[in-house]
Amino acid sequence: MPIKVCIAGATGWAGSALSKGVANHPGFELVGAIARKKAGDNLAEVLDLGPGNIPIFADIDTALEQLQFDVLVEYTKPDSAMKNVLAALKKGINTVIGTSGLTEQDYKKIEEAATTANTSVLAVGNFALTVVLLQKFSEMAAKYIPNYELIDYAHESKIDSPSGTARELAHRLSNVQESTLFVSEADLVGIKESRGARLEGVQVHSVRLPGHVISIEAIFGLKDEKLTLRHDSGASAEPYVQGALLAIEKVGTFKGLQRGLDSVMDF
Numbered sequence: 001m002p003i004k005v006c007i008a009g010a011t012g013w014a015g016s017a018l019s020k021g022v023a024n025h026p027g028f029e030l031v032g033a034i035a036r037k038k039a040g041d042n043l044a045e046v047l048d049l050g051p052g053n054i055p056i057f058a059d060i061d062t063a064l065e066q067l068q069f070d071v072l073v074e075y076t077k078p079d080s081a082m083k084n085v086l087a088a089l090k091k092g093i094n095t096v097i098g099t100s101g102l103t104e105q106d107y108k109k110i111e112e113a114a115t116t117a118n119t120s121v122l123a124v125g126n127f128a129l130t131v132v133l134l135q136k137f138s139e140m141a142a143k144y145i146p147n148y149e150l151i152d153y154a155h156e157s158k159i160d161s162p163s164g165t166a167r168e169l170a171h172r173l174s175n176v177q178e179s180t181l182f183v184s185e186a187d188l189v190g191i192k193e194s195r196g197a198r199l200e201g202v203q204v205h206s207v208r209l210p211g212h213v214i215s216i217e218a219i220f221g222l223k224d225e226k227l228t229l230r231h232d233s234g235a236s237a238e239p240y241v242q243g244a245l246l247a248i249e250k251v252g253t254f255k256g257l258q259r260g261l262d263s264v265m266d267f
């Protein structure tokens with residue numbers, strides 16, 4: 001039996017690349033989508049996915065009323081993501097979250113909802129394999145070097161800051177050890193914002209500029225030596241497709257909330 005998938009944000013930049021991946025996957029059936037502007041249309045026609053009808057709904061409530069599916073993929077915006085995810089979990093539907101901008105508090109709520117409904121959520125700040133590797137290398141480095149900061153770069157129109165990639169990395173590294181603050185905020189002379197934000201005990205800086213796609217740097221320093229781990233995405237959404245397909249396949253294999261694609265990979 002194929003896994004029936006509904007994608008929220010299916011007509012967006014990331015969602016449309018994933019829709020093609022799901023539609024071409026032998027183990028999945030793309031049965032519906034949620035997207036406000038194209039609501040009422042057929043996603044198969046909108047994205048040229050071949051014959052068949054893949055209804056697009058305006059909102060999660062209508063999709064849940066009119067459609068049977070096993071997995072919701074959330075790929076919209078932080079403000080709509082929580083509503084979509086909580087509604088799906090309440091109905092017992094496993095959920096993959098790609099949307100960035102969700103806070104630690106949001107994840108606490110999501111975890112509670114998933115546990116209560118005995119469902120599963122796989123939240124992935126960045127589905128690209130090379131980012132998963134950067135996370136792993138950074139965790140190795142943070143074990144030995146507590147002196148580190150994160151820099152997240154993105155295009156000028158990215159609304160969420162820090163990026164989902166930076167948030168997930170900060171969360172993971174803080175579980176290894178928090179980053180050293182050599183001069184405390186109280187002792188700092190000048191403009192405290194210039195030192196970036198403290199996120200779960202990790203110093204994070206976000207740059208938003210034209211000409212930039214998405215990059216993340218984890219920079220580590222010791223006396224007279226430094227280490228930079230940097231990942232750069234290209235311009236297309238292709239790097240996120242394979243990882244998201246793996247997440248859809250694996251989300252039903254556990255209960256509760258798991259964060260990071262590596263949690264369902266073999267390392």
Ligand SMILES: NC(=O)C1=CN([C@@H]2O[C@H](COP(=O)(O)OP(=O)(O)OC[C@H]3O[C@@H](n4cnc5c(N)ncnc54)[C@H](O)[C@@H]3O)[C@@H](O)[C@H]2O)C=CC1
Binds near residue numbers: 059240
């Ligand atoms: N985890 C990962 O690897 C990746 C995460 N992202 C994140 O995914 C999210 C989407 O990114 P993009 O595709 O670039 O955005 P986009 O703006 O191109 O697409 C967003 C889609 O969501 C829909 N949408 C927005 N609000 C909605 C609502 N209230 N109800 C129904 N549909 C709604 C829009 O119509 C659109 O189809 C962002 O948070 C982005 O940071 C993007 C790429 C990879």
Ligand SMILES: O=C(O)C1=N[C@H](C(=O)O)C[C@H](O)C1
Binds near residue numbers: 100101126158
């Ligand atoms: O907004 C984007 O484009 C992306 N957002 C995600 C993030 O916030 O990290 C992941 C990916 O890098 C693309």
